[in-house]
Amino acid sequence: MAPIDSSHIPPIEQPEKPVARVVVDVMLKPEILDPQGQAVLGALTRLGHSDIVSVRQGKRFEILVDAAPDAAALDQIASTLLANTVIEDYTIHVEEQ
Amino acid sequence: MSARIGVVTFPGSLDDQDAARAVRIAGAQAVSLWHGDADLKGVDAVVLPGGFSYGDYLRCGAIARFAPVMQNVIDAARGGLPVLGICNGFQVLCESHLLPGALIRNDVRKFVCRDQLLRVETANTAWTSDFADGQEILIPLKNGEGGFVADQRTLDQLEGEGRVVFRYLHDNPNGSYRDIAGITNDRGNVVGLMPHPEHAVETLTGPSLDGLGFFSSVISQLVDA
Numbered sequence: 122m123a124p125i126d127s128s129h130i131p132p133i134e135q136p137e138k139p140v141a142r143v144v145v146d147v148m149l150k151p152e153i154l155d156p157q158g159q160a161v162l163g164a165l166t167r168l169g170h171s172d173i174v175s176v177r178q179g180k181r182f183e184i185l186v187d188a189a190p191d192a193a194a195l196d197q198i199a200s201t202l203l204a205n206t207v208i209e210d211y212t213i214h215v216e217e218q
Numbered sequence: 219m220s221a222r223i224g225v226v227t228f229p230g231s232l233d234d235q236d237a238a239r240a241v242r243i244a245g246a247q248a249v250s251l252w253h254g255d256a257d258l259k260g261v262d263a264v265v266l267p268g269g270f271s272y273g274d275y276l277r278c279g280a281i282a283r284f285a286p287v288m289q290n291v292i293d294a295a296r297g298g299l300p301v302l303g304i305c306n307g308f309q310v311l312c313e314s315h316l317l318p319g320a321l322i323r324n325d326v327r328k329f330v331c332r333d334q335l336l337r338v339e340t341a342n343t344a345w346t347s348d349f350a351d352g353q354e355i356l357i358p359l360k361n362g363e364g365g366f367v368a369d370q371r372t373l374d375q376l377e378g379e380g381r382v383v384f385r386y387l388h389d390n391p392n393g394s395y396r397d398i399a400g401i402t403n404d405r406g407n408v409v410g411l412m413p414h415p416e417h418a419v420e421t422l423t424g425p426s427l428d429g430l431g432f433f434s435s436v437i438s439q440l441v442d443a
Contacts, residue, residue, distance in 0.1 A: 154393065156324065160327055202280065
């Protein structure tokens with residue numbers, strides 16, 4: 122079998138490594154009822170974990186950014202799309218790669 | 219010429235056809251609007267129908283709010299265009315901040331589907347002018363995330379300005395604060411509610427004909443205008 126001539130194939134472009142990993146945590150505000158958390162608490166109680174008195178369920182978003190993270194843009198994303206600030210609070214953590 | 223009422227279809231809308239049908243039964247022309255087209259086709263009013271737009275991903279209505287058609291709906295609503303949000307449409311209106319507050323998961327942790335008695339608290343909106351203040355109506359309710367919440371100041375403001383449009387009677391189905399089933403904006407042109415008037419327009423399929431009043435209200439105002 123003839124050796125494969127790969128000279129005409131362009132090298133595979135390596136995607137640039139994202140420069141930042143951003144974690145946005147979203148939780149219902151403390152005064153807002155959380156039926157999902159209550160359902161989880163009910164299950165834990167049935168499983169015998171009588172020492173657990175409260176469960177609140179939230180959301181976690183892990184975002185990779187292919188540029189220097191823009192704090193204002195991240196806050197805009199979190200406050201307009203990822204969280205509804207009428208009922209939810211959010212926190213943003215930026216982890217440099 | 220009959221009024222032209224647009225009905226938006228998002229991916230996951232369920233009740234757009236029923237809403238369009240209710241519009242036709244009430245005597246207006248139904249115009250289909252597509253979520254991806256930033257074009258209201260010159261309609262005289264818009265209905266955001268029930269369903270599960272974008273699969274209810276993230277939060278109910280949160281992604282639909284940013285659909286291309288919605289920027290036009292939001293701008294037009296701020297300019298006075300009558301907009302009715304039913305169920306998921308109500309959630310979209312709250313996410314768009316055209317209406318205050320938010321809808322959260324039912325406190326009973328169950329999807330509730332039943333015929334629901336409501337009291338019309340104000341006839342002073344584009345979508346309730348054919349009702350009388352205090353009139354009781356019976357229309358279907360079907361939701362899993364219909365609990366209306368807002369902070370005390372907002373609730374007091376809604377009550378004080380006569381912007382609570384519908385209240386649940388007898389048995390609050392979902393934990394909505396102050397039994398609120400529907401509200402309006404300060405101009406009265408934008409109305410959102412969880413129950414479904416478009417399912418109460420014919421005796422064959424609905425528990426009453428009370429839903430027709432929503433559509434006849436807006437049609438008579440458009441004709442008068």
